[in-house]
Amino acid sequence: MIKHIKDKVLIFRNQGIGDLILITPAIRAIRHLHPEAHISVFTGDWSKSSVEGNPHIYEIISYPDPWIQNKKLFRILQLTAKLRRKRFDRVYIFHSHDILQLLTLLSGIPERYGFSFEGTGRFIQHKTQWEPNSQRYIADNYLDIPRLAGYNGDDLSLEYYLSQENEAEAEGIISGNDIDKDNFVVIAPGGGINPRQDVFEKRWGADKFARLAELLHEEFDCSIILIGAKAEKEICGIVKNKSAVKVVNLCGETNFKVSAALVKKSKMLISNDSGIMHTAVAFKKPSAAVFGPSNPYSLLPQNNINRWVSSGIDCSPCYCNSIFKGCDRNLACMKELSAEKVFETVKELWIEQYSQIQRSHTVL
Numbered sequence: 001m002i003k004h005i006k007d008k009v010l011i012f013r014n015q016g017i018g019d020l021i022l023i024t025p026a027i028r029a030i031r032h033l034h035p036e037a038h039i040s041v042f043t044g045d046w047s048k049s050s051v052e053g054n055p056h057i058y059e060i061i062s063y064p065d066p067w068i069q070n071k072k073l074f075r076i077l078q079l080t081a082k083l084r085r086k087r088f089d090r091v092y093i094f095h096s097h098d099i100l101q102l103l104t105l106l107s108g109i110p111e112r113y114g115f116s117f118e119g120t121g122r123f124i125q126h127k128t129q130w131e132p133n134s135q136r137y138i139a140d141n142y143l144d145i146p147r148l149a150g151y152n153g154d155d156l157s158l159e160y161y162l163s164q165e166n167e168a169e170a171e172g173i174i175s176g177n178d179i180d181k182d183n184f185v186v187i188a189p190g191g192g193i194n195p196r197q198d199v200f201e202k203r204w205g206a207d208k209f210a211r212l213a214e215l216l217h218e219e220f221d222c223s224i225i226l227i228g229a230k231a232e233k234e235i236c237g238i239v240k241n242k243s244a245v246k247v248v249n250l251c252g253e254t255n256f257k258v259s260a261a262l263v264k265k266s267k268m269l270i271s272n273d274s275g276i277m278h279t280a281v282a283f284k285k286p287s288a289a290v291f292g293p294s295n296p297y298s299l300l301p302q303n304n305i306n307r308w309v310s311s312g313i314d315c316s317p318c319y320c321n322s323i324f325k326g327c328d329r330n331l332a333c334m335k336e337l338s339a340e341k342v343f344e345t346v347k348e349l350w351i352e353q354y355s356q357i358q359r360s361h362t363v364l
Contacts, residue, residue, distance in 0.1 A: 007037040008087060011057070012104060013094040014043050014068065016194035017256065017275030018299075020050035021282060022139045023094050024159040029146040030092055031056035032153070042083070044068070046194065049256055050275075053161030061086075068100070076103060083107035092145050096120045096130040113148050135297045156301060160282035162261050169254070170261035177225075177248045184223035185216055186266045188259075189239050190232030190251070191274025202273050204290040204334055204342075206238035211339035212270065212346075217245040219347060222267060226251050227259040227276065267354065270346060273299060281306050286353045288346045292334040305353065309345045310337065 044065035067075035093114035101123040115130035128144040189209040228251035236251030260279040269280040269287040280287035296308035
C-alpha cells in the first residue's frame with residue numbers, strides 16, 4: 001500500500017505580536033485552500049504565542065528574532081538549511097522584504113506567494129501589492145495572498161486562542177485581588193515594543209491614563225486593572241501612583257496569554273496601538289485604542305465595538321507598518337489628546353454596549 005504524503009505548507013510572518021494576530025484570517029483561508037495539508041508557521045520567538053493553540057496549523061517553527069532582524073548571515077543560513085530539510089511544497093510570505101523572500105527561495109520551496117512593494121518581490125512567483133498606511137484594514141490586505149491561490153472569501157475576523165490554564169490563572173488573579181469580576185476594565189498603558197523597532201511615541205502618557213482611570217471609576221464604579229510586560233513596569237507604576245482611585249497593577253506579573261485572558265473576561269480594554277489591542281478584536285470585546293502617529297484605519301476593523309481615538313491633527317497618522325522616522329512637531333498628536341476626550345468615546349461605547357443589559361436587569 002502506498003502511503004499518501006500530505007502537502008507541506010509554510011506560513012512566514014515575524015516581528016510584532018499584533019502582526020501575527022492580523023494574519024489569522026489568512027491562516028484560516030490557507031487551511032481552507034489546503035484542508036489536508038501539513039501547515040507550519042515560521043516566526044520569531046517574540047510573537048509565536050500569537051498562534052499557539054491555533055487549530056489551523058500543525059506546528060510552529062520559531063527562532064531568536066535577532067537572527068533575521070540583525071541580518072546574522074550564519075544564523076540565516078542555519079534557518080534556510082532547517083527549512084530545506086523539511087521539504088515544504090509552498091510558502092505564503094506575509095512580508096514585502098526581498099531578503100525574507102530570498103530566504104524561502106534558498107530553502108528550496110518551489111511555490112512562493114507574497115507581497116511586492118516598491119520594486120520588491122523578485123524572488124517569488126505569485127505576488128500581490130502590499131498597501132501599508134492606507135485606509136484599508138491590513139488583515140484584508142493579508143488575505144490578498146491566499147487569494148492569489150484561489151481563495152475567494154472575505155472573513156476578516158481575527159483569532160486568538162487561550163488554554164484552560166490561561167483562563168484559570170486569570171480567574172485566580174481576579175478573585176485574589178478583590179476585583180469585581182462582573183465590572184472591571186483593563187488598561188494597557190504601554191506598547192510600542194517589538195523586535196524591529198521600539199516606538200514609544202505610540203504611548204499616550206501615564207498622567208492621562210491615570211486621569212482616565214479616575215473618570216472610569218467615578219462614572220461606572222468599576223475595578224481597574226493595569227497590564228503590561230516587565231519592560232512596562234515603570235509606566236504602569238506611574239499610572240497607579242498618580243491615580244486617585246484604586247488600581248490593581250499586574251504589569252510584569254502575567255504573561256501575554258494571561259493578560260489576554262483578563263481582557264476576554266473584562267468589560268472593556270483601553271490601550272494604545274499595541275499587540276493586546278488585537279486580542280480585544282479577536283474576542284469581540286469592546287475596546288478603545290489611543291492613536292497618535294500610527295494609522296487606525298489600517299490597524300482596526302470598521303465596527304461598532306473596537307473604537308479608536310485620536311487628536312485629529314493634520315499630520316497624523318504619519319506611519320504604519322514601517323520604520324518610524326521621528327516627529328518634528330513634539331508629538332502634538334498625543335499631547336493634544338486629553339483624558340476627557342478619550343473618556344467621551346469610552347463612555348459612549350460603554351452606554352451602547354451595556355446600558356440595555358443594565359436596564360433589563362433592573363426590570364427583572
